[in-house]
Amino acid sequence: MNNLLSLKELREDDLYTLIHNGLAVKQQPKKYEEACRNIGILMLFQKTSTRTHLSFHAGIHQMGGYATVMDWDSSNFSISPISHEARYASRNCSLIMARLKKHEDLLQLAEYSSVPVINGCCDKYHPCQALADLMTIYETAGTFEGITLTYVGIHNNVANSLIAGCLTLGMQLQLVTPIVHEAARDEELMRAAAASGHIRRVDNLDEALSRTDFVYTDTWVDMEFVNSPEYEEEKRRRIRTMLPYQLKAELFSNRKPYVMHDMPIHPGYEIEEQLIESEQSIIFRQADNRLHVQKALMLSLLQK
Numbered sequence: 001m002n003n004l005l006s007l008k009e010l011r012e013d014d015l016y017t018l019i020h021n022g023l024a025v026k027q028q029p030k031k032y033e034e035a036c037r038n039i040g041i042l043m044l045f046q047k048t049s050t051r052t053h054l055s056f057h058a059g060i061h062q063m064g065g066y067a068t069v070m071d072w073d074s075s076n077f078s079i080s081p082i083s084h085e086a087r088y089a090s091r092n093c094s095l096i097m098a099r100l101k102k103h104e105d106l107l108q109l110a111e112y113s114s115v116p117v118i119n120g121c122c123d124k125y126h127p128c129q130a131l132a133d134l135m136t137i138y139e140t141a142g143t144f145e146g147i148t149l150t151y152v153g154i155h156n157n158v159a160n161s162l163i164a165g166c167l168t169l170g171m172q173l174q175l176v177t178p179i180v181h182e183a184a185r186d187e188e189l190m191r192a193a194a195a196s197g198h199i200r201r202v203d204n205l206d207e208a209l210s211r212t213d214f215v216y217t218d219t220w221v222d223m224e225f226v227n228s229p230e231y232e233e234e235k236r237r238r239i240r241t242m243l244p245y246q247l248k249a250e251l252f253s254n255r256k257p258y259v260m261h262d263m264p265i266h267p268g269y270e271i272e273e274q275l276i277e278s279e280q281s282i283i284f285r286q287a288d289n290r291l292h293v294q295k296a297l298m299l300s301l302l303q304k
Contacts, residue, residue, distance in 0.1 A: 003110045003117045004297060007127040007164040008189070015168055018300060019135045022293035029062065035299060036065035042093040043120075044109075046072035046100045051263060052120045052128065055290040056097050056298075063295060068093065072100070086112035095298060116301040123157060123183040129262050130161035131297065132289040134169070137214055139289070140258060140282060148172040150212040150257070152205060152245055153270060154238070155180040158218050158262055163193050173199045174208045178241055181222075205245050209255055216260040217247050217270045239269065247271045249278070258282050 001014060010018075025032055041060045043053065057067045070089075072078055077085045082105060090096060090113040099120035100106050110117040119127055134144075141147050149166065151159055155177035166173040167189075193199040202208040209215060220238045221231070247259065249272055259271075259281045267273040276283060 001300060003119075004127050004301070005106060005110060005117070005119045006125040007130050007161045007168075010165075010168060012168050012170075015134065015165065018131060018293060018296050019138050021296035021299065022131075022135045022289065023139060025295045025299075026289070026292035032063050032295065032299070034064045036060055036063035036302070039063075039065035039095070039302065040093040041065065041067050041095040041097055041298070042089055043067050043069045044072060044075075044077070044089075044096060044098040044100070045069070045120075046098075046105075047121060049099055049120070051287055051290050052097075052099055055294050056120070059291050059295045059298065063298070065094075082108045083112040087114070090114040095301060118297065118301070121157065123181075124186065125161045125164075126157040126262075127161045127164075128290065128294055128297070129158055130165050131293045132286060133162060133216065133260065133262070134165050135289050135293045136260070136282060136286040137171075139285075141213065144169045144171045147214070148174065148212045149214045149216060150174040150176060150202075150208045151216045151218075152176040152208070152247065153216075153218040153242070154220055156184045156218065156222075157181075160184055160186055160189060162216070163189055163199060166199055167192055167196055170196075170198060174212060175199070175201045176203070176205050176208050176245060177201065178203075178245065179220075179238060206251065209251055209257065212257050214258045214260055215247065216262075218262055219264065219266055220270055221266075242270070247275055249274050252278075252280065256280060260286050263287055 043056055060067050086109045093115060095116055096113055097118040097120045098106055098109055100122050103122045103124035106119055106122050119125055151162055220242045221235050259275050261271060261283045265276060275281060
């Protein structure tokens with residue numbers, strides 16, 4: 001594995017190794033305190049971030065390395081060809097984690113970088129989030145065999161990476177996705193999902209919840225557009241379409257699936273407030289696992 005750009009590039013044994021190593025790092029953090037001594041990661045941001053920023057920044061420091069944080073728009077990446085900037089930037093670090101708006105730009109960055117590139121989120125995939133999600137499911141259930149995950153929300157970058165992971169692992173995945181984000185369309189991935197026999201679309205939320213072990217939801221509105229006046233009409237359309245698919249406590253009265261959300265959370269929209277802090281919620285464990293599995297990812301790409 002030279003880069004992590006979508007999760008499609010990982011084989012089954014790669015995924016299991018990262019998850020097992022993530023759990024090992026979580027259980028014995030002191031063992032890895034010097035694993036990245038004097039190793040630097042460039043963290044390149046074009047999109048806003050909380051969990052990606054904190055988990056990678058803390059992760060490299062906790063393993064003895066250091067992070068250089070760079071804003072895309074205030075750097076020369078915004079005014080110069082990516083190929084030129086990538087060739088220079090990669091001479092000053094051992095890893096690049098980039099959180100960019102367009103997948104095409106990420107591919108170009110990876111093509112011209114001389115060090116491994118990690119996709120910290122783009123419009124098409126969010127592999128780091130899916131790694132933490134899969135680690136959380138495995139940590140909670142102890143297996144992927146016989147487990148069903150249900151994703152409820154917009155078909156977006158997170159959905160794509162979850163599909164890629166479940167395809168590789170052979171895990172059952174139900175997609176309750178009334179809206180497909182155009183930028184996230186991946187026809188090849190969806191053809192593979194349809195042919196797999198264990199990934200399928202379900203229109204009825206109640207039906208999906210009747211046969212699931214984990215239920216996962218996500219924001220309905222892209223983070224960079226939440227407060228944008230130009231996006232207001234699309235925001236209202238999405239809310240109107242998605243409200244019948246809100247995760248509510250009443251839907252879980254006789255069911256006990258674990259509840260997941262990749263954050264940031266918008267209570268009262270994709271999920272009811274009381275579910276966030278319920279006994280079934282593993283949302284904060286899921287967020288915490290970003291740190292541990294990303295440590296394992298960095299170590300793997302550095303071959304340490």
